[in-house]
Amino acid sequence: MPVINAFKSAVNFLSAPQYLVTAMLVLLLVGLRSKLLWSKRGGLFLLVAIGGGMAISYLDPNFNAVASLPDNVPIVGMIFLVGFFFWFAMNQAYENDRRIAAGLPTIEAADSAQKVFSWPDLVYVELICLVVVMAVMIVWSIFLKAPLEEPANPTDSPNPAKAPWYFLGLQEMLVYYDPWLAGVVLPSLIIVGLMAIPYIDTNPKGNGYFTFRERKWEITLFLLGFLVLWCTLIALGTFLRGPNWNFFGPYEFWDVNKLVPLNNINLSEIIWIKMLKRSLPNFWLIREIFGLVIVGFYVAALPLLLSKTLLRRFYEKMGTPRYLIGVSLVLIMISLPIKMYLRWFFNLKYVVNIPEFAFNI
Amino acid sequence: MVPRWRQIQEQIVASQFWKSIFRVGIPNTNRKRVLAMLGNVVLHLHPVKTRKSGVKMRYTWCAGGVTFFLFLVLTFTGLLLMFYYRPTVEYAFVDILDLREQVPFGIMREVHRWGAHAMVISVWIHMFRVFMTGSYKPPREFNWVIGVILLVLTLLLSFTGYLLPWDQLAIWAITVGSNMASATPLMGIQGPGTGLLKIGDIPLVTSTNDARFGLLGGRFVGAGALLRFYVLHCVGIPLIAAFLMAVHFWRVRKDGGISGPA
Numbered sequence: 001m002p003v004i005n006a007f008k009s010a011v012n013f014l015s016a017p018q019y020l021v022t023a024m025l026v027l028l029l030v031g032l033r034s035k036l037l038w039s040k041r042g043g044l045f046l047l048v049a050i051g052g053g054m055a056i057s058y059l060d061p062n063f064n065a066v067a068s069l070p071d072n073v074p075i076v077g078m079i080f081l082v083g084f085f086f087w088f089a090m091n092q093a094y095e096n097d098r099r100i101a102a103g104l105p106t107i108e109a110a111d112s113a114q115k116v117f118s119w120p121d122l123v124y125v126e127l128i129c130l131v132v133v134m135a136v137m138i139v140w141s142i143f144l145k146a147p148l149e150e151p152a153n154p155t156d157s158p159n160p161a162k163a164p165w166y167f168l169g170l171q172e173m174l175v176y177y178d179p180w181l182a183g184v185v186l187p188s189l190i191i192v193g194l195m196a197i198p199y200i201d202t203n204p205k206g207n208g209y210f211t212f213r214e215r216k217w218e219i220t221l222f223l224l225g226f227l228v229l230w231c232t233l234i235a236l237g238t239f240l241r242g243p244n245w246n247f248f249g250p251y252e253f254w255d256v257n258k259l260v261p262l263n264n265i266n267l268s269e270i271i272w273i274k275m276l277k278r279s280l281p282n283f284w285l286i287r288e289i290f291g292l293v294i295v296g297f298y299v300a301a302l303p304l305l306l307s308k309t310l311l312r313r314f315y316e317k318m319g320t321p322r323y324l325i326g327v328s329l330v331l332i333m334i335s336l337p338i339k340m341y342l343r344w345f346f347n348l349k350y351v352v353n354i355p356e357f358a359f360n361i
Numbered sequence: 362m363v364p365r366w367r368q369i370q371e372q373i374v375a376s377q378f379w380k381s382i383f384r385v386g387i388p389n390t391n392r393k394r395v396l397a398m399l400g401n402v403v404l405h406l407h408p409v410k411t412r413k414s415g416v417k418m419r420y421t422w423c424a425g426g427v428t429f430f431l432f433l434v435l436t437f438t439g440l441l442l443m444f445y446y447r448p449t450v451e452y453a454f455v456d457i458l459d460l461r462e463q464v465p466f467g468i469m470r471e472v473h474r475w476g477a478h479a480m481v482i483s484v485w486i487h488m489f490r491v492f493m494t495g496s497y498k499p500p501r502e503f504n505w506v507i508g509v510i511l512l513v514l515t516l517l518l519s520f521t522g523y524l525l526p527w528d529q530l531a532i533w534a535i536t537v538g539s540n541m542a543s544a545t546p547l548m549g550i551q552g553p554g555t556g557l558l559k560i561g562d563i564p565l566v567t568s569t570n571d572a573r574f575g576l577l578g579g580r581f582v583g584a585g586a587l588l589r590f591y592v593l594h595c596v597g598i599p600l601i602a603a604f605l606m607a608v609h610f611w612r613v614r615k616d617g618g619i620s621g622p623a
Binding site for chain 1: 388391394395397398404407408409410411412413414415416417418419420422423426427430431434450454457458461468470471472473474475476478479481482485486489490492493494495496497498499501502503505506509510512513516519520523526527528529530531532533534536537538540541542543544545546549551552553554555556557581582583620621622623
């Protein structure tokens with residue numbers, strides 16, 4: 001069927017990392033502000049579109065082979081659960097925003113005036129949850145056997161060799177950053193950054209109820225990290241990365257022999273060889289001076305510059321320590337998509353490349 | 362003669378044995394509802410009365426409760442699995458194979474594995490809910506910090522458990538994951554700046570003392586790593602996690618219960 005095949009190739013093409021991440025970014029930024037998406041009708045539309053699309057995709061043998069691996073089933077579940085709760089949270093946030101705008105109490109405020117006895121109101125809700133979870137776990141366990149592969153063989157490495165699924169976002173980062181950043185520094189900063197959230201976010205509003213309008217910045221930045229840079233990259237690493245960590249579209253066969261040309265070049269090569277028409281200087285400090293200045297500017301000078309210009313409002317509201325830590329963390333988070341786009345559109349490999357000290361950025 | 366069920370029931374409930382266990386009886390009055398919550402070691406995690414918005418599923422999604430429940434399920438199934446599993450290179454794989462082949466209708470390994478995946482997801486959804494309702498805001502800032510540590514512990518629990526079946530999936534996933542440690546700045550053999558640390562010509566950091574070696578108890582994923590991950594998975598991390606969960610729940614109470622609008 002040529003029509004279906006053309007459609008499949010189009011989807012394969014469009015799910016390449018550069019389009020997938022761009023689409024998710026645009027969907028997030030536009031979607032958060034579109035009221036229609038978070039209504040019941042919008043949610044139903046999303047469910048039918050995503051659920052139907054995936055259900056039909058299972059008919060494709062290549063999609064089926066990857067998506068129905070026992071260990072990938074939870075990730076399909078994660079996509080739907082995270083998607084549902086995202087919609088559910090935003091649905092209540094928009095309802096509350098409407099009420100606040102109309103001068104009415106929020107859903108939660110209408111409820112919170114009174115207290116109820118924990119027995120039975122709370123205890124029974126919990127009991128029902130436990131029973132449902134246990135039922136789901138038992139049914140899931142009966143119908144899906146836990147996989148067991150060949151016995152461990154340290155001399156025979158599988159291709160692709162993948163980390164546990166919840167770390168696949170980090171493994172995907174390895175494409176763009178060296179292991180010391182993608183595997184050590186950035187994960188540590190994710191943990192530190194998460195812990196720092198309550199101390200950086202001084203907005204007193206939106207405590208104890210769903211709202212979007214009162215917390216636009218916080219929610220947008222958090223969801224940029226959680227939905228786009230964490231969950232999307234996990235899905236990408238699980239379903240779209242095959243042998244040699246090459247990209248494969250959802251309907252593409254995982255061909256071990258797929259060749260992807262590697263023509264990435266370093267910033268120092270672009271500047272010294274392509275632009276200045278010279279050979280690379282031997283001494284690393286001179287060779288990498290442009291990259292070092294750019295990174296130094298991004299990490300150290302940009303937060304200060306922004307405090308005087310674009311983010312002045314935040315700087316004045318937050319105070320110096322909060323502002324500097326918060327903006328630095330956000331800039332480091334945003335550096336991931338920046339590095340991704342530099343790779344996709346300029347084939348940039350390293351901004352700073354000092355193999356002398358195994359120091360590459 | 363028709364047995365008088367009602368009378369038998371009343372006699373049981375009034376007996377010394379029954380009353381020694383269930384002090385309060387059926388909580389059908391407000392006074393008994395209070396006493397039921399206060400007198401039970403599990404239930405007294407909760408306050409006697411809860412804000413009405415806090416008992417609504419649409420607000421909490423019960424995600425934290427589900428996470429805790431999955432932790433209990435995993436503790437129970439994990440304990441049963443420990444009876445049959447020996448963490449050595451010789452036996453680990455065949456013990457799992459035996460569990461799979463020799464136990465009719467056995468689903469303990471399945472419940473444990475899928476439960477572990479589910480717990481990772483439920484932790485994320487719980488944190489997502491807490492973020493979206495701004496529940497980390499004062500006075501609950503530090504409880505969010507404890508929650509982030511619990512997230513890390515959950516991931517570590519899952520990561521250490523990933524190795525134990527000792528099949529190809531297990532050792533290569535852990536190999537990929539633990540290779541990252543060798544890139545730790547100044548502490549991993551391939552990390553930036555590590556080459557600078559030397560006395561004369563003798564490097565201070567080698568493949569037998571770098572961060573990866575400390576993680577694996579060896580230069581590659583072998584017997585040392587298996588034992589180390591087993592002990593951390595079954596004893597070390599669960600103990601720390603259980604302690605921090607106690608602190609987490611305690612602080613939920615002390616910081617004013619489930620969050621709600623002021």
